Amino acid sequence: MRRSTALLSDRGLGEAEGDARFLLLGILGLETRDLLVDGDRRLAADEAAALDAxxxxxxxxxxxxxxxxxxxFWGLPFRLGPDTLVPRPDTETLVAxxxxxxxxxxxxPRCLDLGTGSGCILTAILHELPAACGIGVDRSEAALRVARHNAVANGIGERAAFLAGDWCDAIGGSFDLIVSNPPYIARDVIPxxxxxxxxxxxxxxxDGGADGLDAxxxxxEGVRRGDLLARGGTLAVEIGFDQADAVRMLARAAGFTERGLHRDLAGRDRVLSFDCPDGPYNRSQGCLTLR
Structure with a gap:
């Protein structure tokens, strides 16, 4: 631990001690208690080589x-893949x-997670709501395979379905909760x-497009056009720290009523939530359907 921390610190990595601990525990398959009760154990050659790598x-x-x-994420373990984001603590605000x-x-509640990625948001919600069911949608089939693994590994696989699709285009039915952490970085900011x-x-x-708002x-548009949000339901989306007003305006123009702006633990604007849009509603209480 001391050696690893020193190596990372010398390179100027700000979270050197934490990174060293995560790597040591993760690579060697240890628990924190192992450091306390067996901290003076000498590493085997293959363990040392794996940690060095x-x-x-x-x-x-x-x-x-x-x-x-x-x-x-949300106290649950999640496998990652090249097509999935690393779950971040800020996104736990969306789950809350x-x-x-x-x-x-x-x-x-029937839940819909748009742009599900690793499935961490949907899995966390269903883990906390034992009777709920939901669908996670993503354009990446590789990400969906990761999401399916995570749902099963966290015990909610029988209540979660995963669908390859472009936002709302392949979805029909009525949902009580629609959540999304979409891409929201303006394209010229990414570099x-x-x-x-x-x-x-x-x-x-x-990549959220030229202004970060494409998603x-x-x-x-998709939720309104498809009548996907049930009466009394909630649409909640993660936003960038400076996007609240812009997303509000888009939602208002689409007929949604704002329910609230929610901040993360650092006090930054993080989630906007909305009620049903004006107009006809899909009141179906039946099974979720896929087009």
Whole structure:
């Protein structure tokens, strides 16, 4: 631990101690308690080689989560892939908003996660709502395979379906919760992002078009056009820290009523939630359907 921390610190990595701990535990398959009760155990040659290889990747700028191929979100373990974002603590705000919206419902909520990626948002919601079911949609079949694995590994596989599609285009039916953490970085901003993000996160999960709002336009239009949000339901989307007003205007133009702006633990604008759009509603309480 001391050696790994020193190596990372000398390279100027700000989270050197934490990164060293995550790598040591993850690469060697240990728990924190192992460091306490067996911390003076000498590593076997293959263990030392594996740890050195992981440290070399970190020193080259690869994020710890990418090296381990897994990360924790909402207290649950999630496998990652090249087509999935690393789950970030800020996105837990979206889960909390969805759970608050589901509180007090008499019927089990039906959930839709648009741009599901690793499936972490949908899986976390269904894990907390044992009677709920849901669908995760993504354009990447590789990401969907990861999401399916994560749903099964976290015990909610029988209540989750995953569909390859372009936002709302392949979905029919009525949902009580619709959530999304869409790509929202303006295209010309991506080259200025931290190197770990721009070189290791999938571009399709970052690129929100010229103004960063393309995905919100598609989502709002698709939900309204398809009558996907049930009466009394909630649409909640993660946003960039400076996008609240712009997304509000898009939602208002599409007929949605804002329910609230929610901030993350750092106090930054993070999630906007909305009620049903004006106009006809799909009141079906039956099974979810796929077009």
């Amino acid at each position: 992981a440290l070399a990747r970190r020193l080259a700028g690869e994020p710890v989560a990418r090296i381990l191929g897994a990360w924790e 908003v969805a759970l608050a919206a589901a509180a007090g419902r008499t019927a089990p 200025t992002l931290d190197r770990e993000v721009r070189t290791h996160d999938p571009a399709a999960a970052l 919100y336009r598609r989502i709002l």
